[in-house]
Amino acid sequence: MGRAPCCDKNNVKKGPWSPEEDAKLKEFIEKHGTGGNWIALPQKAGLRRCGKSCRLRWLNYLRPNIKHGEFTEHEDRIICSMFASIGSRWSIIASQLPGRTDNDIKNYWNTKLKKKLLGSSAAAAAAPPRMQRHQQSHHRSSLLLPNSPSLNPGGGYPGFFSGAGGFHPQEPAMPLTLPTTTQEFMLGTHSGHPMVSASALLNHLHGASHHHQLLVKEEISSNMIVFGSDQQSCSSSDGLAAPHSHHHNGNREFILDGYSYGGGYGNSCIDQVDNDKLFQHHQQDDQAQEQQQQLVYNYDEIKQLLMNTSTTSNNINAGQDHGGSMEAGLIGSQGKVTMM
């Protein structure tokens, strides 16, 4: 079945935004909000623009607290390590970089960071793991497990996911059901399975709600980046959530290269109730928390990943078809996971 266009293509302006249009949009949203309806917004605001275009302009450029300009070294590292963990899930990555948008990060990665990592000579050969459209649907809704053949096809990313935990490659592919609570999921207390991994958690949280950002606890020693799970905040991709969020986020621990990412960021936008619940859960189960599996990423190995990517992207696709794949798919948002 075809899909109706979101707006009358003939009656909307395309291309770069003028300062006047920016001002109109900004003023309207600051006065009235989006009204929960981007499609109707341009008409109300007196703009001859597609609703999607307005949304994008607001999220990527006009909304408060947007950070433009150079990425810092530790932002680089966050991007790299998360890319290694979850691939090109830019919105999730953006959620860890306050003030940065997914579009920004995507552009930065494609134009600079990739080359920075690889060196100009190797850059041309490098490409992030990519899938064709029909495969993306699997990718997006999947729990990409660190030791999954999908990410490590035939040892394609050797030693990359060298965490002590996560799914063990030898484990048989089997259906598993997500625990009913995030806590159970995080702590791996459900069904006796090991902690599903940071990337799985990312998928779970992101899939469950865009307002529930991944929980990240990082411990850094030299170049090692450790993803665990601890905390939650909100996606910076959510243009409306960020400016209005001032919740205390003291539970957050996010340390990278000596920089501590505490509750200082203004866009931590966890619902306070959820946050309290979460904190309570942590208190209740410190012991289980200690058992959290962690993934260890070697920064240098990210380069290796990129070097291998161009030769493994085909294998990534192929790997999904193999029996025994450790890739788990998150089915809808019902919390049920089956191994694909």
Add this chain to the structure above:
DNA sequence: AAGCCAGTCAACCGCGCTTTT
């Protein structure tokens, strides 16, 4: 000065998912 080229980034497109009717 003019043309070419590569890099950058804002914006568009189309798809899947979720929500509403």
Add this chain to the structure above:
DNA sequence: TAAAAGCGCGGTTGACTGGCT
């Protein structure tokens, strides 16, 4: 329950810019 509407995402495109010849 199905269809429609809307949202959000990642991939891609194209305009712009600066450097080089």
